[in-house]
Amino acid sequence: MISVYVLPVLLILLLVYCVIRRVKVYDCFLLGAKEGLSLAGRVFPYIAAIFICIEAFKASGIAFAVAEFLKKPLSFLGVPSEIAELILLVPLSGNGTIALLEDIIAECGVDSYPARCAAVIAGASETVFYIAAVYFSKCKSKKLSYAIPVSLVCTFLGALAACALVKLM
Amino acid sequence: MNVAFTVLLFASLAALVVKAPAMAFSTLIDGASAAIVLAVKLLAIYAVWLSVLKMLEQSGLDKKFSRLVSPVVRRLFKGESDDAYNYISINLASNMLGMGGAATLAGINAMQKMETSSTTDNMRLLVVINATSIQLIPATVIAIRAAAGSKNAADIFLPTLLSTAVSTLSGIVICKLIAFFKNKKHARNATLTPTFDKIKPLF
Numbered sequence: 001m002i003s004v005y006v007l008p009v010l011l012i013l014l015l016v017y018c019v020i021r022r023v024k025v026y027d028c029f030l031l032g033a034k035e036g037l038s039l040a041g042r043v044f045p046y047i048a049a050i051f052i053c054i055e056a057f058k059a060s061g062i063a064f065a066v067a068e069f070l071k072k073p074l075s076f077l078g079v080p081s082e083i084a085e086l087i088l089l090v091p092l093s094g095n096g097t098i099a100l101l102e103d104i105i106a107e108c109g110v111d112s113y114p115a116r117c118a119a120v121i122a123g124a125s126e127t128v129f130y131i132a133a134v135y136f137s138k139c140k141s142k143k144l145s146y147a148i149p150v151s152l153v154c155t156f157l158g159a160l161a162a163c164a165l166v167k168l169m
Numbered sequence: 170m171n172v173a174f175t176v177l178l179f180a181s182l183a184a185l186v187v188k189a190p191a192m193a194f195s196t197l198i199d200g201a202s203a204a205i206v207l208a209v210k211l212l213a214i215y216a217v218w219l220s221v222l223k224m225l226e227q228s229g230l231d232k233k234f235s236r237l238v239s240p241v242v243r244r245l246f247k248g249e250s251d252d253a254y255n256y257i258s259i260n261l262a263s264n265m266l267g268m269g270g271a272a273t274l275a276g277i278n279a280m281q282k283m284e285t286s287s288t289t290d291n292m293r294l295l296v297v298i299n300a301t302s303i304q305l306i307p308a309t310v311i312a313i314r315a316a317a318g319s320k321n322a323a324d325i326f327l328p329t330l331l332s333t334a335v336s337t338l339s340g341i342v343i344c345k346l347i348a349f350f351k352n353k354k355h356a357r358n359a360t361l362t363p364t365f366d367k368i369k370p371l372f
Contacts, residue, residue, distance in 0.1 A: 006266060006306075014224055021228040028227060032220025039219070039274070040212035047211075048204040053174055055200030056181035061188060091300075095207075102313060110319040119314055119325045123307025124332035128300040131273075135296050138277050139284045147293040148173075150343050151300035158301065158336025165328035 046133035054092050063088055078163045082107070082114040086121060087159050091128035091152055098122065113166065120162040125155050218270035222259070231255050234262065245341070246283075246291045253282035257295065265305045272299070290348040297344050301336040 018025050057063055067085035074084050082104055089096045104118045128151040136142050185193040225231045235242070235251075235258040242257050249257070256279035263271035276299055283292050307329045315322035 007268065010266070011221070014221065014228075014230070017230060018224050018228045023224060023227045025224060028223035029220040032218070032223050033216040036212055036215030036217075036219045039215050039277070040208055043211065044204070044208045047207055048201050049174065051204035051207070052197050052200035053178050053181070055203065056185060056193075056196050057177055059189075059192060059196040059199075060181040060184035062181055062184050095203075098309065098313070101310070102317075105313070105317045110314055110317040111321075116325060116328075119307075119310050120328045120332055123304070123310035123325060123329040124302055124336065126300050126302040131300040132296050134273060135276050135280050135299065136292075138281045139292070141284065141289070143289050144296070145289070145293065146344075146347055147296040147300070150293075150340055150347070151297050154297065154301045154336040154340040154343065157339050158332045161335040162328060162332040165331050166325075169324075169328050 043134050043137050046137055047130070050092075050129055050133060054096070057092070058096070077160055078167070079160065080114040080117055080163070083118045083121065086118050087156070090121060090125045090159070091155055094127045094130070097125075097127075116166045117163045120166055121159045124158055124162060128152055128155060214270040215274065218268070219274055222271055222274055225259065231259055234258055238262065246294065249283055249291060250285075253279055256282060260295070260299070261303065264299065264303050267304050267306055267308055290344070290351070294341065294344045294348075297340040298337055301340045302333050303337050304333065305330065 015025065018028075063085065067088050070088070071081040071084045074087070075081050079087065086097065086100050086104065089100055101118050101122045105115045108115045128148060132144055132148050132151065136144060182193060185196065222231075225234075232255060235255040238258045238261065239254055242254055242261070246254070246257060256275045259275035260272050260279055263269075263275060276295065279295060280292055283295070307325065310325065310329070311322050314325065
C-alpha cells in the first residue's frame with residue numbers, strides 16, 4: 001500500500017524544507033504542544049456534552065429501536081437492513097462507527113454486500129455533530145443554524161449513493 | 170443545538186428509567202469518561218499536528234500552498250481575508266490527505282478568522298464541507314478490511330471516493346442555494362425598509 005508512505009514522507013520533506021528555510025523546528029514543537037493543551041481544554045466541554053448524550057442514547061435502546069423502525073423504508077432506498085443502525089450512528093460517533101463496522105464484517109463476512117456498503121459508508125463520512133461543535137468552539141457566535149441539518153442530509157445522500165455504487169462496482 | 174440536545178437526552182433518560190433505572194446515572198458518567206479518553210487522545214494528536222502546522226506557517230509553505238489552491242477556495246468562500254484563505258486551504262488539503270488532526274486545527278483557525286470578516290454563511294459552508302468528509306484514501310477502513318481477511322481490501326476505494334463526492338458536492342450546492350436565497354430576501358427587505366420607514370409615523 002502506497003498510502004502508508006504518504007504521511008511520513010510528507011513529514012520528512014517538510015522537515016528538510018524547514019532546515020533549508022532555517023525554521024527553528026524544536027521551538028515549533030514546543031509551541032505546538034502548548035497550544036494543543038489549551039485547545040484540548042477548550043474543546044473538552046463540547047466533547048463531554050455530546051458523549052454523555054450519545055452514551056445515554058445508545059444505552060437507552062432508542063438507537064436500536066429507531067434503526068429497527070427505519071429498516072423497511074431504508075431497504076426501499078436500496079440500503080441493506082444490516083446497516084440501518086450504522087447509518088444512524090455515523091454522524092454521532094466515530095469510534096462507535098468503527099466498532100459497528102467490525103461487528104457487521106464479523107457477522108456478514110468481509111466481502112459480502114452489506115459489509116462492503118458499511119465499509120464505504122464508514123470511510124466516506126464524518127462525525128457531523130463532533131465537527132460542528134469543535135469548529136465553532138473558538139468562535140464567539142455559536143450560530144450553527146443550517147450547518148448540522150445540511151450536513152446530515154448530505155451524509156445520508158452519500159450513504160444512499162454508497163449502497164448503489166457498491167452494487168454497481 | 171440546545172433543543173436537539175435536550176430532546177435527545179430527555180428521550181434517552183426516559184427510556185432508561187423504564188428499562189434500567191439503576192443504570193441511568195452511571196451511563197452519563199460512562200459517557201463523560203469516554204469523552205476524557207478521547208480528549209487525552211486529541212491532546213496528543215493536537216500536540217503533534219499543531220507542531221507540524223507551526224512548521225508549515227514559519228517556513229512559509231502554507232502561503233505557497235494557499236496560492237496553489239486559491240482559485241477554488243476564493244470562489245467558494247467569497248470575501249474572506251488572506252489569513253482565512255490560508256487556513257481554509259490547509260484545512261481542505263490535509264483533509265484530502267487524511268490528516269484529520271491538522272485539518273481540524275486549521276479549520277478552527279479558519280473559523281476564527283472568518284468570524285471577524287464575513288457573513289456566517291461561509292463558516293457554515295466550511296463546517297458542511299468538513300462534516301461530509303473529503304478524504305481521498307480511507308486508510309482506517311482499508312486496514313480493517315485487510316485485517317478481516319478481505320480478498321481485495323482496497324477495492325472500496327472508488328465507491329468511497331464517489332460517495333464522498335456526492336455528499337460534499339450536494340452539501341456545497343445546498344449551502345450556496347440557502348445563502349443565495351437568504352441574500353435575495355435580504356436585498357428585498359433592504360429595498361422595502363426605507364419605504365416602510367417613511368410610512369411608519371402613520372401607524
